[in-house]
Amino acid sequence: xxxxxxxxxxEKKWQKYWSEIxxxxxxxxxxxxxxxxxxxxxxxxxxxxxxxxxNYIIGDAVARYKLMQGYNVLTPMGWDAFGLPAENAAIxxxxxxxxxTERNIATMKRQLGQWGVGYDWDKEVNxxxxxxxxxxxxxxxxxxxKGLAYKKKASVNWCPSCNTVLAxxxxxxxxxxxxxxxxxxxxxxxxxxxxTDYTERLLKDIDKxxxxxxxxxxxxxxxxxxxxxxxxxxxxxxxxxxxxxxxxRVDTIxxxxxxxxxxxxxLLDELIKDVENKEEIKAFVQRIKSEGMVKRAxxxxxxEGIFSGRYVINPMTKREIPLWIxxxxxxxYGTGAVMAVPTHDQRDFEFAKKYDLELRIVIDNPKFPxxxxxMEEAYVADGVMVNSVQFDGLGNREAMVKIAEYMESNNIGRxxxxxxxxxxxxSRQRYWGAPIPxxxxxxxxxxxxxxxxxPVLLPEKVEFKPHGESPLKDVKSFVETKCPKCNKKAIRxxxxxDTFVDSSWYYLRYPxxxxxxxxxxxxxxxxxxxxxxYIGGVEHAxxxxxxxxxxxxxxxxxxxxxxxxxxxxxxxxxxxxxDGAKMSKSKGNVVSPDGLIERYGADTVRLYTLFIGPPExxxxxxxxxxxxxxxxxxRLYRLVMEVTAKGxxxxxxxxxxxxxxxxxxxxxxxxxxxxxxxDFHFNTAISSVMELLNKLYLVLGDKDRKVSGAVKEAIRAxxxxxxxxxxxxxxxxxxxxxxxxSIFKTKWPSYDKSMLKTDTVTIVAQVNGKVRARFDVSIxxxxxxxxxxxxxxxxxxxxIEGKPLKKFVVVPNKIVNIVV
Numbered sequence: 106x107x108x109x110x111x112x113x114x115x116e117k118k119w120q121k122y123w124s125e126i127x128x129x130x131x132x133x134x135x136x137x138x139x140x141x142x143x144x145x146x147x148x149x150x151x152x153x154x155x156x157x158x159x160n161y162i163i164g165d166a167v168a169r170y171k172l173m174q175g176y177n178v179l180t181p182m183g184w185d186a187f188g189l190p191a192e193n194a195a196i197x198x199x200x201x202x203x204x205x206t207e208r209n210i211a212t213m214k215r216q217l218g219q220w221g222v223g224y225d226w227d228k229e230v231n232x233x234x235x236x237x238x239x240x241x242x243x244x245x246x247x248x249x250x251k252g253l254a255y256k257k258k259a260s261v262n263w264c265p266s267c268n269t270v271l272a273x274x275x276x277x278x279x280x281x282x283x284x285x286x287x288x289x290x291x292x293x294x295x296x297x298x299x300x301t302d303y304t305e306r307l308l309k310d311i312d313k314x315x316x317x318x319x320x321x322x323x324x325x326x327x328x329x330x331x332x333x334x335x336x337x338x339x340x341x342x343x344x345x346x347x348x349x350x351x352x353x354r355v356d357t358i359x360x361x362x363x364x365x366x367x368x369x370x371x372l373l374d375e376l377i378k379d380v381e382n383k384e385e386i387k388a389f390v391q392r393i394k395s396e397g398m399v400k401r402a403x404x405x406x407x408x409e410g411i412f413s414g415r416y417v418i419n420p421m422t423k424r425e426i427p428l429w430i431x432x433x434x435x436x437x438y439g440t441g442a443v444m445a446v447p448t449h450d451q452r453d454f455e456f457a458k459k460y461d462l463e464l465r466i467v468i469d470n471p472k473f474p475x476x477x478x479x480m481e482e483a484y485v486a487d488g489v490m491v492n493s494v495q496f497d498g499l500g501n502r503e504a505m506v507k508i509a510e511y512m513e514s515n516n517i518g519r520x521x522x523x524x525x526x527x528x529x530x531x532s533r534q535r536y537w538g539a540p541i542p543x544x545x546x547x548x549x550x551x552x553x554x555x556x557x558x559x560p561v562l563l564p565e566k567v568e569f570k571p572h573g574e575s576p577l578k579d580v581k582s583f584v585e586t587k588c589p590k591c592n593k594k595a596i597r598x599x600x601x602x603d604t605f606v607d608s609s610w611y612y613l614r615y616p617x618x619x620x621x622x623x624x625x626x627x628x629x630x631x632x633x634x635x636x637x638x639y640i641g642g643v644e645h646a647x648x649x650x651x652x653x654x655x656x657x658x659x660x661x662x663x664x665x666x667x668x669x670x671x672x673x674x675x676x677x678x679x680x681x682x683x684d685g686a687k688m689s690k691s692k693g694n695v696v697s698p699d700g701l702i703e704r705y706g707a708d709t710v711r712l713y714t715l716f717i718g719p720p721e722x723x724x725x726x727x728x729x730x731x732x733x734x735x736x737x738x739x740r741l742y743r744l745v746m747e748v749t750a751k752g753x754x755x756x757x758x759x760x761x762x763x764x765x766x767x768x769x770x771x772x773x774x775x776x777x778x779x780x781x782x783x784d785f786h787f788n789t790a791i792s793s794v795m796e797l798l799n800k801l802y803l804v805l806g807d808k809d810r811k812v813s814g815a816v817k818e819a820i821r822a823x824x825x826x827x828x829x830x831x832x833x834x835x836x837x838x839x840x841x842x843x844x845x846x847s848i849f850k851t852k853w854p855s856y857d858k859s860m861l862k863t864d865t866v867t868i869v870a871q872v873n874g875k876v877r878a879r880f881d882v883s884i885x886x887x888x889x890x891x892x893x894x895x896x897x898x899x900x901x902x903x904x905i906e907g908k909p910l911k912k913f914v915v916v917p918n919k920i921v922n923i924v925v
Contacts, residue, residue: 108743112706116833120221128849129168129223131179133616136632140176142168143612143672145641145649146183146230149209150190153216155696155714155726156681156688162714163678163785164640165222169829170781173853179633180223181615183230184210187238188604189267192537193284195569202537203565206233216698221707221832228618232607237614238539239560240624241607244656245542246553247663253299254531256551260369260394260436261530263291269534270295279396290369290394296541296600298529300655304329306669307526307654316674318721321646328647330438330525335509337444337518339364339417341376342425348372348417351439351523354449355508356501359493360467361444362457363427364417365410367434368393370441373413376428380414386430393432401432408433408456419444420517421494421508431456438525447483448475454483467492468501529652531603534575536567538601546588546595555589561597575599608649609656612636612671631667643677650675676785679723681714688726696726708831709735715787715830738834741798741827745820745838748805751812761865762804763815768863770819773797774856777826787830794827817842822854866918870895872904873924888915895921 123129144164147157168180184206191202198205210231217224230237248254262271266286276288300307308329311322334353341348348364366373368390377383389411393401410431419426433452434443447457448466457464464477468488475484490496496504512518532541540561542554554561564583567576577583577599588595613625616633620626653671661669680687683694701710713734718724773793780790801819804810821842828835828848839848863884868891870878878900882891892913895901905925912924 108746110706110739110742110834112708112738112834113703115837116219116221116707119833119836120218122836123223123847123849126847128172128847129178129180129225130227131181131225132177133179133629133633135177138176139633139637140171140178141633141635141637142171142178142180143615143636143639144180144182145639145645146185146608146611147213148185148188148190149206149213151209152212153698154688155698155701155710156683158220158698158710159678159681159714159720160641161217161222162220162711163676163720163787165220165832166711166715166787166829167638167640167781167785168223169832169849170853172849173825173829173851175852179228179616180225181228181230181618182217182224182226183611183615184232185604185608185611186210186231186233187538187601187607189269189533189535189537192535192569193267195537199569201565203233219702219707220698220711228615230611230614230618232539232604232611233537235560235562236621237611238607240614241539241602241610242542242554242559242561243556243624244610245602245606246556246559248298248659249543249553251659251663253302253659254296255299256294256296258292259295259297259530260290260292261295262288263293264288267535270530270532289396293532293534295530295532296543296598296602298531298606298655300529300652301524301526303655303658304331304524304526306658307651310654310658310670313670314675317672318643318675318677321643321650321675321677324646325651328526328651332523332525334521334523335512335518336440336521337420337512339420339442339444342416342418346372348428348442349440350442350444351521352444354446354505355512355518356490356505357446357449357467358419358421358444358508359496360446360448360465361419361422361426362447362463362465363429363445365429365431365434365443365445365453365456366413367436367441368430368432369436370430373430376415377413382414386411386413390430396432401435404452406433408452408459410456410460420512427462429456429460437527439523448477448480449483449485451483451485454480465492529603529605529655531606532600533603534599535601536563536569536576538604539607540577541598541600541602543598544586544588544595545598546591546593548593549588549590549595552588552590552595558589563601575601577601605648605652609652610660612639612653613660613666625665627665634666635668635671635673638674638676639672640676640678642680646677676721678720679718681717681724681726683726685725701731705731705735706738706833708738708834712738712791712831716791718788720785720787737795738831740802741823742834742838744798744801744805745824745841748812748816748820749841763813765863766800766804766813766815766819768860769797769800770815770822771856771860773826774822774854775861778853778856781829791827791830794823797823824848825851825854868895868919868921870898870901870921871923872901874922877901877904884918891915891921895923 142164144160168178171178186206191206194200194205195202232238245254262276264271264281264286266284267281271281271288279288280286281288308331311325314322332353334351335355336349336351338347338349377386408431410429413428413430415428416425417428445453447453447462448464449468466475466477467490469475469491470484471489487501490499490501490504496508509520540563542559542561544552544554546552564580567580569576584596584599586595586597613630616629617626657671658669660666683696686692686694688695698710709731713731716734776793777790780786797819801816824835824838836848865881866884868880868882869876878898880894882894905923908925910925914922
């Protein structure tokens, strides 16, 4: 019989049904057996492509699986809706960010619905709406009261095209990642969150994150960057001042032949005020500052410097060494002053070679002694101390301890710990963000907005044109206000908050999304959080996750939550690429899901997305792969329809094929369940269901064979097992086989261990190392029984006839190897 697979009708029907029965509505009042499954909420750009879909399809498969395990699943969705792209679009197209954002949200909600991903939309949040950013502002005030929000002047990355501050991570190859404009440096008064107060806790508590990917934990540890070392004081020649530098390689101090300052070094103007070429130095400093810190930090950036005209004294050698200013030293780490050891640090080596500075070996290679003039690169391995006075002959690791002790006893330096992590700069000079709730009064100074006056609303009427400052500056009705303390004339802060502030707490809002009295209900979040399963891209491994951990710890200290880590389990999916590159409009390699869903159906797109490879790894999109997924679903649909069409004519007699099917059904249940429970290896889970269905096709190929109970049970199990991945066709076929309620209210099957055992096994027979036959034999067959079966087989006989038998080797239940 010819069977068509009407995917359009099926998918519309069941999407409507799930919405009507509230399949994904979570009862927040009931926290028993709860499961909070959260996908990172998206920025509402114009539309989603198939690469975006991986995140949401994975999350939906997990949520449906947990529903079938009997969990009360909370799976909400919202929108990280503030941000630069919407404002840039307003400048270019004269469309208000609110309008374009809401329009994009509608498009993306439609696409999510087409994919068949289910959410509890009653709990939707939108970070750009006042009912949400009111509480973002409240969190700012809580940090301000605790002394964790402060303002200071800072050198920042500045994009002259976007007219705003950029985080280091938003700069790629010295250019803005959004508009590709060259990024410079600018001194601005900025608001910061004092995340450095939590540095050690953030680092130590990574050990609590047992169910996070190792690579994410490594990335966070590296970003925090804890280093044990020595802070050394270098007296400045020609004065009574000292310059302090931090080093992790105190064993190389005797090889420090010059010192390097960052162009941003705070005392630089004072240091060069009396030198002859100070204007040349200032011009150099300004040029290097304009290049941006990210480019300067790259290993392959050419080293540039200028002599300051000043000297410092190496406190161990007592020699005067020149003080340079260079592009490869940053204020981001340490003190902004670095002791340079060119023989034992590659950056210093390249710089010294370029400017003909002294090379002094102080750690020698014990096997191949070094000669400074012959060195082609720095020697950075361990070795033996030389040219280091009383420390000569020691291993450099031992010398590290002894030199540090000597420095402390002689008041030259002290052992200390430094971190790369810097305070979180949250100021943005743009309109489309949460206003910072601060007021400036000439009498009272900096004053927080009263909580009762939240939210500080964004004005709707704003002129969108490039500014050096926030466009809010020109909105008189917004800027001019009264001081909350003295009631005199005052002005508002015109910067808005970094969108990472919005996303640092949104997971707390979902369970209380309609609450207009507080940001979140403490009792509710203490029952439902930490999030059981968090799913998103590895590109958020550092900033979003680190900031969320920080905010959670602050709220914990304020006794507003009873947990200090927000996410129990974390899964970071790999990227889907096309033509070897990340999908983007500029590359012309974006694959839209809309046409694919129209032609093949949502289940086909879902199946291929999950089957494309291990979900934690990047994968190449293939249109042919989509067609293969579609063919499989048509086969599944046809198989079930044909078996069902045979009606109640069920064979009660079991043969070996039935036993194989029963065993394979239990093995498939085991395999799919284990893949879901361990690492979300949907691809191998799907593959095992495909193998089961292939077996059924093989057995049912016999037209005269009646449908057995084993076959029907296998089909029922297969529909259940594949339902989290392809929910529409599964819900349809569930009804086709006679079930009444939603498949997602069906209990997930467990496997029978006793049925995994097999009575027979296939043995391969080899003659002189070449396969000549295969036999199905009893799993308990003895070696003598095997010998009789194999040697009497016609297929084996012709290869051994007339030849003496030298060996008959049996590998139990696998191979018989005959040597003649």
